[in-house]
Amino acid sequence: MNGEEHPVVKLLVDKGLIEPSSERVKPNRRIYTFKPERIREIISTMINNLGHDYFYISTVIGTDFPDKKLIRLDYYIVLLPGEETIVLRTWLPRDNPVIDSILDIYPGVLNAECETYDLLGVVFKGNPALKRGFFVPSDLVEKNIYSLRKDSGV
Amino acid sequence: MTISKIIEVPYALEIPVGPQHPALHEPVLLKAYADGEEVVRVDIYTGYNHRGIEKLTEKNTFYRNIFIVARVCGICNLVHANCYVRALEELLEKYPNDRARYLRVLAMELERVHSHMLINAVMAEIIGFDSLFMNIMRDREYVMKAKEVLTGNRVLSDYLMVGGVRRDVDSVKKDRLLKLIDRVLPRVKYYRRVFMEDDTLLKRMVGVGVVSKTDALRMSLVGPPARASGVKIDVRSSEKYDAYDEIPFNVVTRKEGDVWARMMVRWDEAIESLNMARYALEHLPSDGNPVPDERRLPRRFPPGEAYTRVEAPRGELTYYVMSDGKPKPYRVKIRTPSFINIINTASVYVGYTVADLPVILVSWDPCISCMERVTVIDPRTGEKRKVPVKELAGGGSRRVSQRYSL
Numbered sequence: 409m410n411g412e413e414h415p416v417v418k419l420l421v422d423k424g425l426i427e428p429s430s431e432r433v434k435p436n437r438r439i440y441t442f443k444p445e446r447i448r449e450i451i452s453t454m455i456n457n458l459g460h461d462y463f464y465i466s467t468v469i470g471t472d473f474p475d476k477k478l479i480r481l482d483y484y485i486v487l488l489p490g491e492e493t494i495v496l497r498t499w500l501p502r503d504n505p506v507i508d509s510i511l512d513i514y515p516g517v518l519n520a521e522c523e524t525y526d527l528l529g530v531v532f533k534g535n536p537a538l539k540r541g542f543f544v545p546s547d548l549v550e551k552n553i554y555s556l557r558k559d560s561g562v
Numbered sequence: 563m564t565i566s567k568i569i570e571v572p573y574a575l576e577i578p579v580g581p582q583h584p585a586l587h588e589p590v591l592l593k594a595y596a597d598g599e600e601v602v603r604v605d606i607y608t609g610y611n612h613r614g615i616e617k618l619t620e621k622n623t624f625y626r627n628i629f630i631v632a633r634v635c636g637i638c639n640l641v642h643a644n645c646y647v648r649a650l651e652e653l654l655e656k657y658p659n660d661r662a663r664y665l666r667v668l669a670m671e672l673e674r675v676h677s678h679m680l681i682n683a684v685m686a687e688i689i690g691f692d693s694l695f696m697n698i699m700r701d702r703e704y705v706m707k708a709k710e711v712l713t714g715n716r717v718l719s720d721y722l723m724v725g726g727v728r729r730d731v732d733s734v735k736k737d738r739l740l741k742l743i744d745r746v747l748p749r750v751k752y753y754r755r756v757f758m759e760d761d762t763l764l765k766r767m768v769g770v771g772v773v774s775k776t777d778a779l780r781m782s783l784v785g786p787p788a789r790a791s792g793v794k795i796d797v798r799s800s801e802k803y804d805a806y807d808e809i810p811f812n813v814v815t816r817k818e819g820d821v822w823a824r825m826m827v828r829w830d831e832a833i834e835s836l837n838m839a840r841y842a843l844e845h846l847p848s849d850g851n852p853v854p855d856e857r858r859l860p861r862r863f864p865p866g867e868a869y870t871r872v873e874a875p876r877g878e879l880t881y882y883v884m885s886d887g888k889p890k891p892y893r894v895k896i897r898t899p900s901f902i903n904i905i906n907t908a909s910v911y912v913g914y915t916v917a918d919l920p921v922i923l924v925s926w927d928p929c930i931s932c933m934e935r936v937t938v939i940d941p942r943t944g945e946k947r948k949v950p951v952k953e954l955a956g957g958g959s960r961r962v963s964q965r966y967s968l
Contacts, residue, residue, distance in 0.1 A: 434652040467897035491800030516782030
């Protein structure tokens with residue numbers, strides 16, 4: 409985990425798709441930032457270079473920052489066979505959080521995209537399975553409240 | 563001859579599976595569409611049990627949350643608490659001593675054994691082998707007893723605390739635990755042989771619900787379902803948290819990728835876990851008190867983020883905890899293994915029969931009931947009525963009237 413960067417990560421950095429950040433998520437997980445419009449390019453580069461057999465997307469974590477007027481989206485990716493976890497981080501505007509869905513190239517994010525949409529209102533463009541009420545009860549859906557936003561009042 | 567009635571049986575029969583069943587771990591609805599006996603499509607509906615725990619943790623203090631996250635799942639409450647507590651320890655940079663680390667592993671491995679025994683018992687029940695179900699559950703009770711001796715409770719134990727565990731073991735408890743492990747181990751080996759050799763079980767499980775290695779990774783499968791497809795992922799061996807760097811164990815993988823392989827991986831892991839539990843007890847270090855003084859734990863958490871992973875009985879469980887320096891966490895994100903294994907696997911059911919549906923579903927780790935309906939149309943009034951298959955077959959509490967009978 410402390411050693412060299414994974415070759416595919418190096419490739420992505422060289423291509424300018426992601427930028428290494430000096431911050432770390434404890435315990436020592438590297439963070440890379442990227443522009444939201446490039447997510448499909450990043451994941452397809454990973455698939456083309458690694459194949460489907462050598463990585464998986466563990467989870468997608470959305471966090472609301474009302475004072476910055478931003479929503480942070482983290483893709484936690486586990487690189488096999490060493491199981492190194494890296495964090496791909498991006499920021500979306502809070503009033504219009506839209507990012508391309510990667511469901512068609514990587515089906516394993518179905519749960520994460522549906523959950524992030526339902527709880528935080530991040531729209532994954534091109535994901536046909538997005539719907540409100542995937543988790544939250546119907547009264548919140550009727551009031552159009554995204555429960556994990558800080559000002560939701562839940 | 564005039565047509566007096568039309569019975570409209572849709573091309574694809576819609577079969578709601580769930581959301582409630584006495585043996586169900588979590589309420590989930592699988593809407594299956596069947597063409598004859600063959601399943602052509604499955605939609606998964608969730609949200610029956612969303613308790614908003616992530617929001618709840620944002621409203622409670624870091625320490626209270628240890629007990630809240632243990633309630634996420636009853637069967638694997640210890641691994642949830644372990645994952646969250648380790649995230650807090652990473653934030654505080656305060657780590658437990660060796661004895662506490664060994665005791666944590668011991669408790670978690672006992673939990674893995676009883677969880678794997680439970681789901682194998684449920685599988686036997688789903689297949690229709692009720693006596694095997696009862697036998698496994700009887701022997702599982704020894705493991706529950708061992709957990710009670712160690713942690714003070716059979717199921718919800720609240721055993722973990724930042725910087726250690728909340729109870730120590732003495733030599734009397736140690737002997738009792740070793741005796742219980744010796745009692746369970748031959749039984750687990752016996753059940754493994756039953757799952758290896760019994761014709762009825764093999765006929766229902768072998769070749770059903772096959773997932774290839776590539777599909778397992780594309781669908782992000784974790785835990786025993788992934789390992790049964792030949793993906794060698796195990797957080798215990800890669801992260802080496804707690805005492806897993808010192809306790810020897812094997813990562814069990816199989817190549818078959820079917821339901822049977824998933825159940826066999828669980829039996830093999832249960833045997834591994836019992837051996838690990840015995841090793842942990844026999845090599846328990848004595849480097850001080852594993853129980854931290856809870857009054858002296860730091861009350862303030864420095865700002866920062868921690869992301870910890872743990873190998874729950876069902877696979878990789880991850881916790882993300884973010885602190886902004888206030889008494890409550892800014893964000894806690896829980897990603898449970900079943901969440902991936904159930905929701906992302908809708909495509910696996912396609913092509914198998916309706917009878918295989920619960921078998922495949924249980925092989926991920928929950929289980930569910932079935933109910934079937936067809937629509938009967940009266941051409942004179944145009945009235946549509948839904949009739950359960952049970953009624954059409956002549957059973958059930960309400961008989962079908964002569965007009966609608968087949």
